[in-house]
Amino acid sequence: xxxxxxxxxxxxxxxVTKWLTARGISLMGSxxxxxxxxxxxxxxxxxxxxxxxxxxxxxxxPRGHTQWVRNLRAVGEGELRLxxxxxxxxxxxIADADKSPLIRLYLxxxxxxxxxxxxxxxxxxxxxxxxxxxxxFPVFRIDPA
Numbered sequence: 001x002x003x004x005x006x007x008x009x010x011x012x013x014x015x016v017t018k019w020l021t022a023r024g025i026s027l028m029g030s031x032x033x034x035x036x037x038x039x040x041x042x043x044x045x046x047x048x049x050x051x052x053x054x055x056x057x058x059x060x061x062p063r064g065h066t067q068w069v070r071n072l073r074a075v076g077e078g079e080l081r082l083x084x085x086x087x088x089x090x091x092x093x094i095a096d097a098d099k100s101p102l103i104r105l106y107l108x109x110x111x112x113x114x115x116x117x118x119x120x121x122x123x124x125x126x127x128x129x130x131x132x133x134x135x136x137f138p139v140f141r142i143d144p145a
Contacts (some may be wrong), residue, residue, distance in 0.1 A: 024084065028109065031050045031082055035079075037071055049114075053105055057141070059137055060137055061138045064117075077145060089145050100134065
């Protein structure tokens with residue numbers, strides 16, 4: 001399974017973004033994702049980019065099958081936070097065959113931030129290239145809990 005671990009610079013950027021988001025300042029849709037650890041049971045948090053497509057909200061994991069992805073799959077619920085507001089949700093994982101428009105939208109919005117994680121894939125890449133890469137990028141629809 002595809003997973004890219006964050007480097008030091010990314011960890012610093014994520015920490016600053018998480019700090020701002022936790023205080024109610026969203027950077028282009030950022031939220032703090034809180035999900036219970038599948039092994040420890042402790043609540044884990046990380047910053048994510050929430051986006052909307054055709055009226056539904058989604059999360060995409062540009063680094064691949066990360067710990068937050070594995071925890072969401074195992075636990076089956078999470079919470080998105082922005083400042084003092086929090087919203088519980090049920091994640092619905094999207095099938096690889098249905099990810100192309102979501103990956104394209106994500107790249108249009110955040111390629112400046114996360115483009116390096118997509119191994120040369122661009123928003124205007126051929127459909128075949130996006131479909132081939134789709135298994136490496138978990139995507140979840142966010143349904144209210």
